[in-house]
Amino acid sequence: MMRDLVPDLVVVDIGGTHARFAIATLGADGAITLDEPETLHTADHASFQTAWEAFRSRKGGTLPAAVSMAIAGPVGSPGNPNPVIRFTNNPWIIRPALIPEKLGVERYTIVNDFAAVAHAVARADDDQFLDLAGPDKPLGRDGTISVLGPGTGLGVAHLWRSGRQYRVQATEGGHIDFAPLDIIEDAILARLRSRHNRVSVERVVAGPGIVDIYQALAALEQRSVPECDAIDIWTRGTSGEDSLAAAAVDRFCLSLGSVAGDIALAQGGFAGVVIAGGLGYRIRETLRASGFAERFRAKGRFESLMAGIPVKLIIHPQPGLFGAAAAFAAEHGEAL
Structure with a gap:
């Protein structure tokens, strides 16, 4: 069961060209649902804050008081948890310490985009995967799962899980x-x-x-x-x-x-x-x-x-957004 979690939050998947937004709902049973995502072009907005405001306007002027962001790039480390986040392919800059003030939220999570995908892998049902190679059987419930994806670059992460518990590690x-x-x-x-x-x-x-x-x-x-x-x-x-x-x-x-x-x-x-x-x-x-x-x-x-x-x-249609919601649940409550 989840504890101390908001029922709804904004989830965002930010790349060089697009920023995808959606509202995620976290069920008491641990289920994650997304409403219809909206895609904004990063080049059309001077900053992430103005893109956020545009999405807020589309949603009628109000948004949940929590956000989880999956970002294509380094997002800090235990020794430097609040870096200035700069993007390779767009001019946006995000300062995590200012997120509550700038966005009007009470809680937030920031993860690397492939860490978010790894969270999605951990939480997605078996029917969200297509066989490419190896034995025709589900991913293991115990042990390490490697996650990689070719896009503008090559994202790599991995997760370790034991039954219903798991941990994600972003890598380069x-x-x-x-x-x-x-x-x-x-x-x-x-x-x-x-x-x-x-x-x-x-x-x-x-x-x-x-x-x-x-x-x-x-x-x-x-x-x-x-x-x-x-x-x-x-x-x-x-x-x-x-x-x-x-x-x-x-x-x-x-x-x-x-x-x-x-x-x-x-x-x-x-x-x-x-x-x-x-x-x-x-x-x-x-x-x-x-x-x-x-x-x-x-x-x-x-x-x-x-x-x-x-x-x-x-083959989940929005693994970045789904995984961002799962990452928020893992950080702010009991994810499973």
């Missing part, structure tokens, strides 16, 4: 080193090394990485291809209209499988691995038909261990 796992496994990936690394002293995995297995993969494949075939953006390559690759773009998408899936397996090994994610994010959902059928699963398992003498890990795609 998207910045581990990229490790090529064949000559094609050697070529991708060489292209990236020409511009970066150090090449992290998110240079390859995040949405924008498809451009360097595509250009590296073109160079291998000594093709001259026009400059094009990531959206164009993804569109032509997943539709099959461009065989080189399709090869780039397939290579992305292979590399994502390798990285997911590495993260599971590093985190001990043997209770399961979850892929999250809109890109993963859009290419879900491509992932299932690709060499993703084979690359996930391909860890030498640990191949049998990796083959026993269920790998899922979370």
Whole structure:
């Protein structure tokens, strides 16, 4: 049972381009429900406070006195719990200590966006997951679950749970080193090394990485291809209209499988691995038909261990908002 919790709160999922708002209701039985989310463009608002005011106006001028925010970026640490939060892709600045005054709320929670997703993974029903690889069984109820998602960057978190209790840890796992496994990936690394002293995995297995993969494949075939953006390559690759773009998408899936397996090994994610994010959902059928699963398992003498890990795609429509509500419940009351 929850204790000392407000029944309703505002939940916000803030990225570089969009800020999604919703009202969450926390039931006495621990259930979380969301009303219809509203999406605001960050470029249309001078600050988070003005975006909040716009959402408040849409809701008739009043909002609950509590908020939970999932933020795409670092949000502090135990030694520095109230940093000035700056965004990579938008000019907003959030000062946590001023949130009650600026927003008119009594309580708040701030979590990294992938910590929020991990909270969603912990709380979502089994039917909110699609099988990608491994045994056809639910995520484990005990042990560590690794969570990662390719988007503008590569988000990584993990959660540990024992029965109905769990703890979430945000990480910066998207910045581990990229490790090529064949000559094609050697070529991708060489292209990236020409511009970066150090090449992290998110240079390859995040949405924008498809451009360097595509250009590296073109160079291998000594093709001259026009400059094009990531959206164009993804569109032509997943539709099959461009065989080189399709090869780039397939290579992305292979590399994502390798990285997911590495993260599971590093985190001990043997209770399961979850892929999250809109890109993963859009290419879900491509992932299932690709060499993703084979690359996930391909860890030498640990191949049998990796083959026993269920790998899922979370298909909850708003995992960031749902997870932000769960994070608030975990911080301010008994979450389960």
